[in-house]
Amino acid sequence: MNVKPAPLLEVTGLNVHFGGTGFIPGLRTPPLRAVNDVSLAVMPGETLGLVGESGSGKSTLGRAILRLGELTSGEIVFDGTDMARATVGDLNRLRRQSAMIFQDPYGALNPRMRVGDAIAEVLRVHRKVPSSRIGSRIAELLNLVGLDAGYANSRPLDLSGGQCQRIGIARALAVEPKLIVADECVAALDVSIQGQILNLLMDLREQIGMAIIFIAHDLAIVRRLCDRVAVMYLGRIVETGPTEEVFTEPRHPYTASLLRAIPDIDPDRGLPENPLAGEPPSPIALPCGCAFHPRCPNALPDCSTGEPPRLGRDGPHRAACILPPGEIRI
Template sequence: MTNASEPNDGALLSVRNLEKQFPTSSGTVRALSDVSFDVRRGCILGIVGESGSGKTTAGRCILRLIEPSGGEAIFDGVDLFKLSEKELRAYRRRLQIIFQDPYSSLNPRMRVGDIIGEAIDTHRLARGAAREERIAQLLGRVGLRPEHARRYPHEFSGGQRQRIGIARALAVEPELIIADEPVSALDVSVQAQVLNLMQELQQQLGLTMVFISHDLSVVEYLCDDIVVLYLGRIMEMGPAQEVYANPRHPYTQVLLSAVPVADPRAKRDRIILKGDIPSPLNPPSGCVFRTRCPYAVQACAEIVPPREDVSRDHSVACIRQAELAGQREFENQENLL
C-alpha cells in the first residue's frame, strides 16, 4: 500500500481523492471526503468503521452503483469514473460485489441456477450443457450440490444463501470483488465457515478483494491491509499486522479495544466513546473525530489533519499522533519497571 497521490503500479485498483455528496432537503450530506487508497493485486484490503462512516458508499462508488462526486478509481490503468455506460458494461465482468443481506440480494422468484446463470447469459460465457456444467461447478466450489440449482432462495439457510451470492459473483471470473459486510447478517458459527470459504477462494483463484466490515476481528483474520474510516474520512491505513500491533490513531485504538481476546486470562482495557457519530449534514470542523476524541485539543477544531507516514506503508491523520505515540511508549516502559 502506498500513500502517494499517483496510482501505484503494484495495485490493481487505486482510488484517489474520492468524494461523494448527497443533496437532501436539509442540506448536503458529505459521505466521503478525499478518500485515497490502493488495493494490491492478489490481496485483500479491509475497510472498517462504524455505521455511517462511508464504507458501503465507497464500495458502491468504485463499482459506480452510485455515481461519485469526484476523484478517480484507476482499475488496471483505466479510470472507471470516466467510462461511459457502454464502456463500463465491458468492465462489469471484471468487477463484482457480494452484498450484505444474502436474502434480499437474491430474487425470490428465480431458481438458484438461474440466479447464478444470469451473469453468464449477460456476458455470453456459455450456453446449453456448458452453461449447466459451469453452474454445477460453481455450486460445488462454494460447498453446495448441483441439485441445489433447481431450488429457490427461501429453501436455504442464511449461510447457504450467502454461498449462492458468492457463486453468483464468481460466475463471470472477476478480478476484483467488493464484499460489503458479507457475514454481518449471519450467526457467529456460520460467519467462520463463510470467511474460511472466502479466504480459500481468494487464495485458489488469486482474487483481489475489498472487504467492508465494522468488525475488526473479522478484518484481522482475513485482510492484508486496512483502511479505517470515520465520517467519510480516512483516519489510518496500513498493513494489517502493523496497524494491529501499533495503532496510531485514537479511533483505531477504540475499535481495537472492542475486539475480543481469545485468551481468557488476557486483559484489554475497553475504550468507551462518548456520544454518537456526528451527522454528516453538519460534520465537525477540523478533525471530524475530535468531538469524541479523548485527546482532542483546540488545534484539532482548526486543522483538517493530513495523513502522515509513520512507516513506509502506514499513515495516520492525527496532528497529535507523534506526541501520543511517545506518551504511550513512555507508559509502556513505566509498566515494565
C-alpha cells in the same frame, strides 16, 4: 531495478455527497458528506479491509468504487481506466471484471428465481461459456463454494442463510471477477456459519486470486482475512496500513479506541474502564478540523480548527493525526 506492480484499483480524492440542492438558496439543505477525499489503492489479488462504524461511509465508498452509486468528484482508476468518467463501454468492462457480495443473503437473490437460473443468467449475459456448457459450469461453481450441484433447483427461500450466501458468492464468481466488493457479507450470519464463509473466501482467494475489498465493522474478522486495512471515520480514511501493524500499533486515537472497545473473549478481562465517550456526529454537520476531535482524549487546540489532517505519506502505515505515533493515550 524492481518495477512496482501497477495497482488494480486506484482511488484518488473521491468525494460522495448527497443532497445539498434546492432552488432557493436559503432553504438549501446542507449536503450529507458520506465520503470525503478518500484515496486508496488495491493490488491484484490483495484483500483490503474497510473498517468503520455505521455512517462512516464504508458501504457508500464500496458502491461508488463499483459505480453502483453516484459520486461527486475524484478518480477511480480500475485496470488503467478512470471509471469515474467512464463511457458505457468502460462501465461494461468494469461490470465484467467486478462483482459484489451483500450483507443480507436472502435479499441479494431474486426470490422468484431458482438459484441455478440466477447463476445461468450471469453466464448468458456475459457469454462466459457456450450455452451447451452452462449446466456443467453451474455445477462447477456450486462445487467451488461447497454446495452440491443439486442446489441449482432450489429457491432462495428454501435455503439457510449460509447456503444463500454461498450462492451469492457463486454468482459473483461466475463473472470471473478481478475485484470483489464484499459488503458486511458475514454480519448477518451465525457465528458458526461466519467461519465457514470466511474460510471459503480464503480458499477462493488462493485458488482464483481475485482482489477483495472486505467491508466490515467486525475487526476480529478483518484481522483474520485482510492483508491491509483502512479505517474510516465520518467519510474519511483515518488510518491505513498492513493489518497486523495497524492492529498492534494503531497510530490514530480512533483506531486505538475501536480496538479497545471490542469485547474480548477472555473471561478474566473485564470491561475497559473508560470507554470512548460520545457518538459520531451527523455527517450533515461535520465538526471543523479533525472530525474525531470532539471525542478524542488526546485532542489539542489545533485539532478543532482548519482543514482536517491528511493521511501521512510515510511508508505503508499511515494515519491522519497530527500527534506523533508514540503520543496516543487511550
